Amino acid sequence: MPASDHLSPEILADILAIADAAGARAMDSWAMGEPSGNHWEKTPGQPVSEADLACDAMLRERLGALLPEAAWLSEESAASPGRSDARLAWVIDPIDGTRDYVRGRPGWAVSVALVEDGAVRIAALIAPARGERWWAVAGGGAFRNDVRLEVGTQETLSGARVPIDNLRGIDVDYTVVHKPNSIALRMAMVAANEADLVAGLRWGAEWDIAASSLIAQEAGACVTDALGAPIRFNKPDPRILGMICGVPGVYDAALPRVRERVRKFVGED
Numbered sequence: 001m002p003a004s005d006h007l008s009p010e011i012l013a014d015i016l017a018i019a020d021a022a023g024a025r026a027m028d029s030w031a032m033g034e035p036s037g038n039h040w041e042k043t044p045g046q047p048v049s050e051a052d053l054a055c056d057a058m059l060r061e062r063l064g065a066l067l068p069e070a071a072w073l074s075e076e077s078a079a080s081p082g083r084s085d086a087r088l089a090w091v092i093d094p095i096d097g098t099r100d101y102v103r104g105r106p107g108w109a110v111s112v113a114l115v116e117d118g119a120v121r122i123a124a125l126i127a128p129a130r131g132e133r134w135w136a137v138a139g140g141g142a143f144r145n146d147v148r149l150e151v152g153t154q155e156t157l158s159g160a161r162v163p164i165d166n167l168r169g170i171d172v173d174y175t176v177v178h179k180p181n182s183i184a185l186r187m188a189m190v191a192a193n194e195a196d197l198v199a200g201l202r203w204g205a206e207w208d209i210a211a212s213s214l215i216a217q218e219a220g221a222c223v224t225d226a227l228g229a230p231i232r233f234n235k236p237d238p239r240i241l242g243m244i245c246g247v248p249g250v251y252d253a254a255l256p257r258v259r260e261r262v263r264k265f266v267g268e269d
Contacts, residue, residue, distance in 0.1 A: 011066070011067075011122070012122055012135070012137060014066050015063070015066070015112060015114065015122055015124055016124055016133070016135060018058075018059065018062045018063055018066065018112070019059075019110055019112045019124040019126045020126055020133070021058065021062070022055045022058050022059050022094065022110045022112075022126065023109075023110045023126035023127070023128040024128065025051070025054060025055055025058055026051050026054075026055050026094075026095055026101070026108075026110060026128070027128040027129065029049075029050070029051040029054075030051070030101055030104070030108075030129060038050040038051070049095070049098060049101060049102055051095060051101065052075075052076050052094050052095045052098060053076055053077075053094075055094035055095060055110060056074055056075075056076040056077050056092070056094040057077075059074075059090075059092055059094060059110075059112065060072060060074070060077060060092075063090050063092075063112070064090075067088060067090075067114075069086070069088055070086065070088040070089055070090050070114070071083040071084075071086035071088065071089040071090070071234065072089070072090050072092070073089055073090065073091045073092065073206065073207065073234060073238060074090075074091075074092040074093070074094065074207060075092070075093050075094070075205065075207045075208075076093075076094055083234065084234055084235060084236040086234070087116060087117055088114070088115070088116055089114075089115045089233070089234040090112070090113070090114060090115075091113040091115050091120075091206050091207050091210040091211075091233055091234065091238075092111065092112055092113070092207055093110075093111040093184070093207040093208060093211075094110060094111075095108055095109075095110060096108060096109050096110075096111045096182040096183065096184045096185070096207075096208065097109060097180060097181035097182030097183075097184075097185065098181075099181045100180060100181035100182065101181075105180075105181070106127070106129035106130045106180070107130075107179075107180025107181045107182050107185060108127065108129065108180070108181065108182050108185075109125050109126060109127040109130075109132075109134075109182050109184055109185050110124075110125070110126040110127075111124075111125055111182075111184045111207065111208075111210065111211040111212065112124040112125075112126075112211055113210035113211040113214065113233070115210065115233045115234045118232035118233055118234060118235070119138065119232070119233070120138065120210055120211065120213060120214040120233060121137070121138045121214075122135075122136070122137055122138070122214075123135060123136045123137075123210070123211035123212070123213075123214040123215050124211060125184055125185070125188055125211050125212060125215060127182075127185060130185075131145075132144055132145060133145055134188050134191075134211075134212075134215050135215070136214045136215040136217075136218040136219075137218075138214065138218070139218075140218070141218050141219075142191050142214070142215045142216070142217075142218035142219040144188070144191075144192055149191045149192050149193070149215070149218075149219040150193065150219055150220055151190060151191060151193055151196075151216075151219050151220040151221050151247040151248075152193040152196055152247050153247070153249075154196040154247055154249060154250050155247075155249030155250065155253075156249065156250070156253060157173055157174070157197075157250060157253045157254060157257070158173040159173070159174075159175055160173075160174055160175065160196040160197050160246075160250045160254075161174075161175045161176075161177045161194070161195045161196045161197070162174040162175065162176065162177065162195060162196065162197050162198070162199075163176075163177050163178060163179035163180070163186045163189060163195050163198060164176055164179060165179060174197075177189070177194065177195055183198070183200065183204070183208050183209060183212070183243075184208065184209060184211060184212035185212075186198045187209060187212035187213065187215070187216045187221075187223070187245045188212050188215055188216065190216050190219075190221045190245050190246060190247065191212075191215050191216045191218075191219035191220075191221060192219070196246060196247050196250045197244075197245070197246040197247070197250045197251070197254055198243070198244075198245045198246070199226065199242070199243065199244045199245070199246075199254060199258050200226065200242045200243040200244075201226060201242050201258065201261050201262055201265060202242060202265065203239050203240070203241060203242070204239070204240050204242065204243060205238055205239060205240065206231075206233050206234070206235070206238040206239075206240060207238070208240075209223075209231075209240070209243055209245075210233050212245075213231060213245070216245050220247070220248070221245055221246060221247060221248075221251070222244070222245070222246055222247075222248055222251035222252075223243070223244070223245045224243070224244055224255075225240055225241050225242055225243060225244075226241055226242025226243060226244055226258050226259065226261075226262040227241060227242070227259050227262060227263075228244070228255050228259060231243075241262065241266065242258065242262050244258055
């Protein structure tokens with residue numbers, strides 16, 4: 001199938017419908033209150049719930065039927081054989097922000113990205129507890145609830161809006177805004193002109209940011225790893241060394257600050 005077919009209005013509508021269905025499935029359990037026995041920790045500090053697994057299975061079945069040739073990469077299930085050699089791949093986080101999900105907070109989302117040759121081509125981010133549906137197509141802009149998005153015009157770190165728990169050290173010049181647990185939603189806030197900068201300093205995974213990276217970029221944000229390198233997806237090793245997502249002026253100002261910290265973290269200094 002040629003690349004243009006992956007970006008057709010028909011497949012976008014199908015992807016959004018499938019993502020909506022997964023969001024509705026997650027919302028059913030969330031609205032009733034996820035019982036404590038229905039979630040646990042995969043590793044210390046990494047919660048997962050039965051809803052994560054149910055949404056993952058739903059997405060894998062329906063997206064797999066939509067594009068059988070696409071490989072599969074998800075936080076909650078085994079990757080398909082030969083995944084990184086495939087030109088097309090689904091990169092999925094069935095519930096990004098599980099900590100908020102199991103605590104009854106709305107800061108979670110279903111994250112779906114279609115990757116072609118290492119680049120995200122279509123993205124959907126469904127946050128039903130917030131009444132939000134975000135999506136983007138490469139070269140076609142980014143939208144929330146069908147309203148086209150554009151980043152803000154902040155140019156300095158001083159006063160930049162950052163979804164963060166607290167300010168300390170050299171970060172005291174930021175302006176704190178609400179922080180959902182979902183990193184994807186925090187990046188989407190930059191796209192929606194509700195934040196100016198989101199940065200991660202430690203190793204993350206492709207599924208955490210694949211969909212939101214396209215949404216942010218299509219709204220005008222800069223998105224790279226924490227050292228300033230472009231991010232490719234569906235790599236053999238799906239880890240990413242940190243992340244910076246910001247409006248252009250703030251991104252340029254933040255990169256040296258973030259890069260210095262990350263180099264210390266990985267032992268380069």
